[in-house]
Amino acid sequence: MAFRTRKIDSSKFDDGSSTDVYEISDGDRLIGKKMVRHPATGPVVKITYQLGDQTFDNPDALMTAYLKALMVAG
Numbered sequence: 330m331a332f333r334t335r336k337i338d339s340s341k342f343d344d345g346s347s348t349d350v351y352e353i354s355d356g357d358r359l360i361g362k363k364m365v366r367h368p369a370t371g372p373v374v375k376i377t378y379q380l381g382d383q384t385f386d387n388p389d390a391l392m393t394a395y396l397k398a399l400m401v402a403g
Contacts, residue, residue, distance in 0.1 A: 331356065334363060345369030353378075353391075360395050363388075 338350040351363040361380040368374050377384055378391040380398070385391045 332360065337362075346374075361391050 333354050333356060334351040336349060337352045341347045346369050347367045349365045353360045353363055361378055364377045365373055366375045377386060378388055380391055380394050383394060
């Protein structure tokens, strides 16, 4: 299964930081979103993943929740 990411939003804040939002899909279906928080200086501070109203700190947890939802929808 090949996954694709596509940047769908970018926000800049007054303190110089920014957040980029990416859509994660398997080509046909939306799997979730990836949010990348950039501070004004330095490396990326935080990456989170979202599936519906659930938020995860790593992509493995996102994929596990996605596969469970597919099995339930079945």
